[in-house]
Amino acid sequence: MGSSVGAANGIILRDTKLRIQRFHHQCVFTTSSRVLILKRALSSNSSSSLVVTAVSTPVKPSPPSQTKRSKVELIKEQSNFLRYPLNEELLTETPNINEAATQVIKFHGSYQQTNRDDRSTKAYSFMLRTKNPGGDVPNKLYLVMDDLADEFGIGTLRLTTRQTFQLHGVVKKDLKIVMSTIIKSMASTLGACGDLNRNVLAPAAPFIRKDYEFARETADNIAALLTPQSGFYYDLWVDGEQVMSAEPPEVVRARNDNSHGTNFSDSPEPIYGTQFLPRKFKIAVAVPGDNSVDILTNDIGVVVVSDADGEPQGFNIYVGGGMGRTHRIETTFPRLGEPLGYVPKEDILYVVKAIVVTQRENGRRDDRRYSRMKYLLDSWGIEKFRTVVEQYYGKKFKPFKELPEWEFKSYLGWHDQGNGLLFCGIHVDNGRVAGKMKTSLRDIIEKYNLNVRLTPNQNLILCDVRRAWRRPITTTLAQAGLLHPRYVDPLNxxxxxxxxxxxxxxxxxxxxxxxxxxxxxxxxxxxxxxxxxxxxxxxxxxxxxxxxxxxxxxxxxxxxxxxxxxxxxxxxxxxxxxxxxxxxxxxxxxxxxxxxxxxxxxxxxxxxxxxxxxxxxxxxxxxxxxxxxxxxxxxxxxxTRYNLKLFADKETFEAMDELARLEDKNAHQLAMEVIRNYVAAQQNGKRK
CATH class of the missing domain: 3.30.413.10 (Sulfite Reductase Hemoprotein, domain 1)
Structure with missing residues (x-):
């Protein structure tokens, strides 16, 4: 929480004169307790540069319901900023990692899994998920992921509903080489899973247009703002080497700003602290009218608002969307985001940070079923939520701007980018890239040096295509079964x-x-x-x-x-x-x-x-x-002209339906087959 101090996170209290220090939920510690904290910190594997002091975020009394914390909260507290015990478990000979490390590795972008088709043994492996704000995949990264899938995965790539790759089937002994390869390709899996901001969505269509370009830039900046800073990811996977590109100065300023009590002072995690967020957090950026990102399903929905000349001026903000629920527990539910207000474009990072901090400080940490921000919105109501966010933002929200009707856009098929080049949206059934499709896509992307974008609908876009390449690319795609959308079943x-x-x-x-x-x-x-x-x-x-x-x-x-x-x-x-x-x-x-x-x-x-x-x-x-x-x-x-009335009575239908099930068909299908076969036999008899 806002001024929490973790007992096993390498945190040493400077002020030894204090007899009482707030530890999460108003716990009391004596001098001997602080000595215990000191001993644990000195016995940890953290370097002295990671030793931090208590934070300065304003202290707020915790409600009674917050006195209990979930097991995952305790694991985070004891992890030395998400290092322990994963750093030790990765060195063991076992094919799996323990429960605490399984929770920690999620923040690094991986889930431990077993093959449930194989009941004879627990075949452990790991799924890795990348972070690709706006679905942006440079040419080199696509080729690297394609190679990793063959060499260390199950030979397929999975495109997700959050514009990322999932790589399945990586065994424990190969985790470090796969992770380090992704990092050294200027990509990341950091924060693709776990209790922090997930991949930021943005329209995948690579239009050269002010609003679309500004949406992509905003998604990149929000992703950078909310990226963990304590170095745990690079410590584990590339031995502390920081393989990062320079951040825009506005991102650095927004992250470091603590004028409204948003930050943990002197902490390696100024926004997240030792406990990170109560649960996963999802953000999407959209352009008015283009709902390719399912904007209302996100914790924060950010919509670019432009003037009459198409120049972006600010953002409408939605809050409180989320999909997860639990069967037979009606107090869990999906929820749509609702309007929070409008902010000028220069304030967007400060507003996003204020919303995240509101959830950090007030989201439930006792029961993970109710830890998403949608439950905080449902409990408080939008007016109270807005008031608290405004305290961290330091300004009042302006009224929500009028928006056009939303429309889902798939961007399948060929389109003009707006700069003389084309892009081609390719439908991928359920996002699974495998077999000849995988081989052909790689050949095209490698031969023409194309960049790629992943869509929130599990599809893929080939970008920056010259017009002369359209015909040979179309032919290659068709040969791999990747057809123009007009030849794909509309239901798919x-x-x-x-x-x-x-x-x-x-x-x-x-x-x-x-x-x-x-x-x-x-x-x-x-x-x-x-x-x-x-x-x-x-x-x-x-x-x-x-x-x-x-x-x-x-x-x-x-x-x-x-x-x-x-x-x-x-x-x-x-x-x-x-x-x-x-x-x-x-x-x-x-x-x-x-x-x-x-x-x-x-x-x-x-x-x-x-x-x-x-x-x-x-x-x-x-x-x-x-x-x-x-x-x-x-x-x-x-x-209709295509459907005959085949059954005169219910008994005949039920008898035919029971017979059809044996062949995994319905009664109508089976009856039509019988009729077609009978007609064909009669015609053949006449010919003879």
């Missing part, structure tokens, strides 16, 4: 899934591996009820309720709630501005069609003009939708 274009099984320890069922089959089921139901091929909806699949693929913003969200089972969430909208709600729980995969058929059938026949599926479900209401599902008899009553 906006779908997302998290990795889930087999490596994620939280997964309750499939997501990435299950998504293709689930989308095929949706397509089959579309065909059955007569929806046109070019119609679509936003589908997102996760293996657990944590919401990594943002399913709570989907028109159809499938959230794993058991083996081969999903919650169904409905009510998100195509532009990602409405929160979905739980429609049904514990729906087994073979039963999905029974739920989806009446929903899609009634959407087709009862929707208003151009009404999206999400808007339709919100207008009709869940009670009426539930009735439609319960009373559905499986009979399509309005045949």
């Amino acid at each position: 274009l906006t779908a997302m899934a998290c990795p889930a099984l087999p490596l994620c320890p939280l997964a309750q069922t499939e997501a990435e591996r299950g998504a293709p089959g689930l989308i095929k089921k949706v397509r089959a139901v579309f065909d059955k009820v007569g929806l046109k091929y070019n119609e679509s909806l936003v589908i997102r699949v996760t293996g657990c309720p944590n919401g990594c693929a943002r399913p709570y913003m989907a028109e159809l969200g499938l959230v794993g709630d058991g083996p081969n089972s999903y919650q169904i969430w409905l009510g998100g909208t195509p532009n990602q501005t409405s929160l979905a709600k739980t429609f049904m729980s514990k729906v087994k995969v073979p039963d999905l069609e029974k739920v989806l058929e009446p929903l899609f059938y009634n959407w087709k026949h009862k929707r208003q003009q151009k009404e999206s599926f999400g808007d339709f479900t919100n207008r009709i209401g869940f009670e009426k939708l539930q009735e439609l599902v319960e009373n559905w008899d499986g009979v399509i009553r309005s045949p």
Whole structure:
């Protein structure tokens, strides 16, 4: 917390005259206690340069609920700024690290995992996640990550919903060489996981336009401002060598400014202190009208506001978004960000810092389920939250500026950058780059020396393409199965899934591996009820309720709630501005069609003009939708030129449906196959 002092973090109190020192939540320490602190500090592996004094952030009485702290808070306190015990565990011969080190390594950008497909043994490995503000991936870094995936990973790269790479399957003995290679390629995994600011999102489209360029620059500066400063990352992975580029002076000024009590004085972590944040923290920067970053799902949403000439003037600020929740605990929930106010552009770093410090000082540290900033907003309300942030900011917020309607933009296909060059957005199913796709992408990126940007929708953009290169690049992509978006199933274009099984320890069922089959089921139901091929909806699949693929913003969200089972969430909208709600729980995969058929059938026949599926479900209401599902008899009553009325009675349908399940089909599909085979046989007989 604001003036906390960690007993095992190498902190020595200078003022030995004080008999009482606040230690987190008003704990009392005598001289003997301070001697104990001194002994622990001297016995640690930290150098004298890392010894710090008590902080100067204003002392605030801690509420009674804060007297208890979670186990992770204690691990952070005892870690010597996230070094211990990871530094010791990395030297052991075991393939895994202990529980405390598992928590610490998250801040370094890695999760320990096991292969849950292999039940015979615990096959430990590590997932590494990069930090790429705005999804920016220079040419050299892409090639390095491609090489590392083959040499030390499982041969694939994963593009995440936060514009980063995930590298799976790195074993413990290879961690240091992989980490050091990434660092020496002028990249980082620092803060990609853990209780601090995560990767900062920004529109991936490389438009040469003032607002887009300013959004990318702002994302870079915010990421730099909130990067840990104590050196623990470089100590462990490159033996203390600081491989960093120079920071803009405005970032340094904002970080060091303590005029409103935001900083820990004389601490190697002026913003984070010894305890860092209560939980992960997510920030996105957007351009008005372009909601490619799911702006309302972030702890802080920053929107560039420009004047009539297109010159950026300031920012609208949203706060309090977040996706994670826990099944069957209704006090946990997804939440949309809400308007906080407007600030001039020169103040953005100070405002972001003030919001982060408000969460640092007041977010819950006793129960991690409630530690995200969205719960602080829900508890306080926006007015109280704004008042506290203004104290750390030192100014009043101005009224929120009017914004145009948000629209989701995928930037797939070919586009003009605005400087005579082109960019090409490439759809990657669930973000998994593998096989011939991986080889072809590398060949293109290496041959043409292209830079890359990763999108928040798990796709990839090739940047700075000369017009003469468009045809050969298009041919190479097509040969690898990377088609122009008009040749991709529209249901796939906006779908997302998290990795889930087999490596994620939280997964309750499939997501990435299950998504293709689930989308095929949706397509089959579309065909059955007569929806046109070019119609679509936003589908997102996760293996657990944590919401990594943002399913709570989907028109159809499938959230794993058991083996081969999903919650169904409905009510998100195509532009990602409405929160979905739980429609049904514990729906087994073979039963999905029974739920989806009446929903899609009634959407087709009862929707208003151009009404999206999400808007339709919100207008009709869940009670009426539930009735439609319960009373559905499986009979399509309005045949189209592409769909025949195949079943005259319910008994025939049910018998055909039971038979179809043996072949992983639905009754309509099986009946159509029988009819086609019969017609083909009759035609062949006539020819003979």
